Amino acid sequence: MSGFRTLLYKEILRFWKVLxxxxxxxxxxxxxxxxxxxxxxxEHVQVYPGVSYTAFLMPGLIMMSVLQNAFANSSSSLIQSKxxxxxxxxxxxxxxxxxxxxxxxxxxxxxxxxxxxxxxxVGLFFADIEMRYPLWILAFAxxxxxxxxxxxxxxxxWANQYDNLAAVQNFLIMPLTFLSGVFYSIxxxxxxxxGVSHFNPVFYMIDGFRYGFFGQGDVDPWLSLAVVTPFVxxxxxxxxxxxxxxxxxxx
Amino acid sequence: xxxAVRLRGLHKRFPRVHALRGIDLEIAEGExxxxxxxxxxxxxxxxxxxxxxTRATDGxxxxxxxDVARQYRQARRALGVVPQELVxxxxxxxxxxxxxQSGYFGLRRNDAWIDELLANLGLADKADTYxxxxxxxxxxxxxxxxxxxxxxxxxxxxxxxxxxxxELRQSxxxxxxxxxxxxxxxxxxxxxxxxxxxxCERVAMLKEGRLVALDRTENLLRGGGGRxxxxxxxxxxxxxxxxxxxxxxxxxxxILDLPDYGDLxxxxxxxxxxxVGVCDMALGQADLEEVFLKIxxxxxxxxxxxx
Numbered sequence: 001m002s003g004f005r006t007l008l009y010k011e012i013l014r015f016w017k018v019l020x021x022x023x024x025x026x027x028x029x030x031x032x033x034x035x036x037x038x039x040x041x042x043e044h045v046q047v048y049p050g051v052s053y054t055a056f057l058m059p060g061l062i063m064m065s066v067l068q069n070a071f072a073n074s075s076s077s078l079i080q081s082k083x084x085x086x087x088x089x090x091x092x093x094x095x096x097x098x099x100x101x102x103x104x105x106x107x108x109x110x111x112x113x114x115x116x117x118x119x120x121x122v123g124l125f126f127a128d129i130e131m132r133y134p135l136w137i138l139a140f141a142x143x144x145x146x147x148x149x150x151x152x153x154x155x156x157x158w159a160n161q162y163d164n165l166a167a168v169q170n171f172l173i174m175p176l177t178f179l180s181g182v183f184y185s186i187x188x189x190x191x192x193x194x195g196v197s198h199f200n201p202v203f204y205m206i207d208g209f210r211y212g213f214f215g216q217g218d219v220d221p222w223l224s225l226a227v228v229t230p231f232v233x234x235x236x237x238x239x240x241x242x243x244x245x246x247x248x249x250x251x
Numbered sequence: 252x253x254x255a256v257r258l259r260g261l262h263k264r265f266p267r268v269h270a271l272r273g274i275d276l277e278i279a280e281g282e283x284x285x286x287x288x289x290x291x292x293x294x295x296x297x298x299x300x301x302x303x304x305t306r307a308t309d310g311x312x313x314x315x316x317x318d319v320a321r322q323y324r325q326a327r328r329a330l331g332v333v334p335q336e337l338v339x340x341x342x343x344x345x346x347x348x349x350x351x352q353s354g355y356f357g358l359r360r361n362d363a364w365i366d367e368l369l370a371n372l373g374l375a376d377k378a379d380t381y382x383x384x385x386x387x388x389x390x391x392x393x394x395x396x397x398x399x400x401x402x403x404x405x406x407x408x409x410x411x412x413x414x415x416x417x418e419l420r421q422s423x424x425x426x427x428x429x430x431x432x433x434x435x436x437x438x439x440x441x442x443x444x445x446x447x448x449x450x451c452e453r454v455a456m457l458k459e460g461r462l463v464a465l466d467r468t469e470n471l472l473r474g475g476g477g478r479x480x481x482x483x484x485x486x487x488x489x490x491x492x493x494x495x496x497x498x499x500x501x502x503x504x505x506i507l508d509l510p511d512y513g514d515l516x517x518x519x520x521x522x523x524x525x526x527v528g529v530c531d532m533a534l535g536q537a538d539l540e541e542v543f544l545k546i547x548x549x550x551x552x553x554x555x556x557x558x
Contacts, residue, residue, distance in 0.1 A: 002357040002358075002359060003354065003355045003356065003357055005354070006351055006354025006355050007354075007355060009354070010351050010354075013342070013343075017342050018342075081340075084338060084339070084341070085334075085336050086338045086340045088332075088334055088338060089338075089340065089348075089352060089355070089397065091302075091303070092302055092303070092327060092330075092332055093327060093352070093355035094323060094325075094327040094328050094355075094356065094357075095355060096324075246306065250303065250304055250306060251265070251299070251304070251305040251306065
């Protein structure tokens with residue numbers, strides 16, 4: 001247990017030491033989205049009755065930040081350790097693959113939540129945000145963050161260099177999060193794209209999360225949870241299998 | 252005595268290379284042991300398997316009686332590895348690095364031992380410096396300290412002195428010798444054969460994944476040609492009576508076999524008899540480097556190859 005605790009502590013300390021990059025920068029990015037989109041759309045768009053566009057945008061931005069940073073934390077930590085070679089420091093001690101998994105997973109969630117909280121705090125200056133169902137908020141933040149943390153672990157282990165990781169980030173993570181209804185309700189989309197959005201799991205993550213704030217969403221939060229939960233199970237399972245096999249870590 | 256390290260029928264096949272082709276080896280507790288071999292012989296693969304960084308294709312490996320696959324926790328706790336590459340974590344200071352490493356091994360309050368390690372490795376004044384800011388030699392010392400945080404009974408040093416200055420080499424060996432005297436088993440790989448010769452009681456040589464020599468250092472040295480006499484004469488031909496002893500020539504110098512110092516008298520007598528004058532004379536012994544080259548080129552050594 002103590003080995004796991006140390007690895008978790010190290011993973012948190014790692015991003016904590018460069019807080020400006022790891023938390024400050026993504027909060028600033030979210031703030032820029034918030035300023036630009038709310039400036040352009042505040043007067044023109046009202047998605048849900050009684051909810052301003054800026055308020056509508058906030059949960060989407062928070063969730064996007066949680067997801068992207070959970071992914072970034074585990075993936076960049078692993079690729080850095082692999083490239084610099086210091087991954088041996090955690091491979092030589094008697095840590096089980098389960099301890100390894102839990103440490104990277106939880107640290108990624110802590111990073112995601114820290115950034116998410118930062119975005120929320122900044123957002124409070126711009127809009128009144130109610131949080132009607134905190135349990136839904138927490139459930140979606142945890143489950144969705146875990147999915148992206150797992151993806152980050154897998155990508156970090158799979159990637160041989162930073163380019164590989166950038167490809168995953170640019171061609172998978174970015175499109176998935178941007179086309180998931182962060183900035184709009186999918187009901188505003190043409191039928192075809194509405195249909196496509198229903199195949200994007202990130203849509204359910206964001207919609208369920210947003211439901212927790214306003215009690216309104218594009219689909220029922222239970223449906224969203226039913227979609228997201230199997231992804232948590234599937235990706236945790238895959239990540240654990242990968243770690244157990246020693247893929248690219250132990251020859 | 253119990254074996255600190257035991258390898259049985261160890262094979263490692265990579266997709267393109269059969270890196271280890273059946274290694275059987277036992278290193279006793281408290282030994283100072285050298286594993287030698289040219290690049291690509293399989294030394295690092297063997298060490299990676301001990302450390303659990305690489306998995307064996309076939310055969311078994313145990314550290315202090317613990318199987319590295321089935322009882323990996325105990326096996327890894329018994330082993331400290333100083334890796335060959337100069338690796339470090341840029342996010343942490345020396346002390347943070349050592350505290351984290353202790354924690355991975357389940358040691359939560361380890362500062363007394365960490366301070367002792369820092370003092371012994373000349374790192375005390377660098378404790379709060381970021382490892383990335385240290386010189387290469389200093390980083391190497393941090394790696395040694397990291398390998399020792401959990402006081403492992405078996406210590407593996409994979410080419411610890413590659414690119415390290417003389418002073419550090421001396422102080423490093425001083426410290427490692429002390430650990431050996433305190434009962435730690437040391438397994439060393441190095442390209443500096445004189446280090447292995449002076450430090451290690453027993454030597455194994457690997458070639459193309461096979462063990463081609465395994466013996467006490469002094470036996471290997473003896474088997475490698477023993478003592479010899481180097482003569483520079485005032486003639487260009489060696490007297491006929493001495494030719495059977497001739498093992499080689501080095502320019503104008505004749506190298507004669509000298510199994511026993513007693514033979515010296517007879518050799519000098521033969522020279523006198525032939526009326527040959529001696530310009531220069533030296534006694535010598537084959538060093539490990541010669542033995543190594545001889546074995547690697549597969550001539551004149553009778554240690555059986557292990558299949």
